[in-house]
Amino acid sequence: MHNVIIFGASSHGSVVLDCLEKEDKFNVIGFVDSFKPKGSLVNGYQVLGSEYDLPYLMSRLNIEGGIVAVGDNWIRKKVVDKILEIIPGFNFVNTIHPKAIIGKDVVIGSGNVIMPGAIVNANSILHDFCILNSNSILEHDCEIGDYASLAPSSCCGGNVFVGSFSSICLGASVVNGIEIGEHSVIGAGALVVSHFGDKLIAYGSPAQFVRSREIGEPYLSTIKKRYFSNLASLEDIV
Template sequence: MKNVLIVGASGHSKVIIDIIHKTKAYNIVGFIDSFKKKGDIVYGYKILANFTDIDEIILNYDIYGIIIGIGDNHTRKECKEKINKISSYIKFVSVVHPSAILANDITIPDGTVIMAGVVINADAKLGEFCILNTNSSLGHDSIMEDYSSLAPGVTIGGNVKIGYCSAVCLKASIINNVHIGQHTVIGAGSVVVKNIGDHTVAYGIPAKTIRERKPNAKYLLCSNLRKQQNSISPS
């Protein structure tokens, strides 16, 4: 089996490891992580080095490819760009859980992760470094641009476009023919029935634009966002 490194010793990376174990597609040699101690064990694998030593690790361990185990879209993009500056020749690989159901014409680009129970229907298009989390679905003719993500339980209708680096959070639903802009976050449990613009936080039933957001603004485990959502009743 070909050797791979996982960048980011996170909860998301643990799910990636489980997928690789089930598919037996690669041999995981360990983690690269700049925020945890070298030598620590995470989910059975050692943290080998931080970013500054990645080129050396690639050579010493005969690394075929890298998987970025980071859930935050903007951080994943920054991580990929940093790796390319250090090691421009390295390959980024994708992983697909064996229980995922994909139409015959679906192509999986570099760096994209597809988890258990995902459904991707006919003529849908995925960008690079996308995440489709557990039991999410992408409707026919829909598009996910690079670095976009669907959280667990998200339902996307047909002919929907999810913009670059945008995130659709837990259990949200988007009806047919809706466009979501770039760097936008759709809050958990929302129902989106009309287009949402770029650089926006939107949520509710139906979803409404709440405020602007910067591309690097955090959205995972964001207590302030949850508090704001809880204060708005469906209308």
């Protein structure tokens, strides 16, 4: 069983840990987190240090891979970039909770998290570093770009395309055949019946364009509080 680490010891990290434990494919060694004290415990696992400790940790603990547990799509990308800067070619693993359902001929990239109750139906494609949260549905023949995410109980009908870094928020539904561009956010509870482009926020039923957004603009309240209250600290890790 390969030794792996989790990057990010927040509440999202705890959910990713639960997926890894239930899947029972990897041996979790601990967390890497720049915001928590080294040696502190999270769900019984130790925080081993920051990204800069990786070379030592990998040689000392025989670590063969890991997964980034950061809920915000853009920050997840920045953390991945930092890891690859320190350890080029680092092995990012997937975790798929055993209560998720994966259909026939589904293609899954690397670094993805698929949580309990999630459904990915036949012929769909997940690129890299995506999150499919609890009870989210990705119907047949869908495609989800790098670093995109589906929030809990969101649903994409058949033949939906979601661009890189975009987020379908809590309970939102996207009808069949819709395309959503990159870096866009579909708000909680929205019903999407028309196409949307890049770098925008839309919500409502039916969903309407609300405003444009900047690349990397935070959209999760917990991320805003934790990561953007101290920009200097954020820059230290990304």
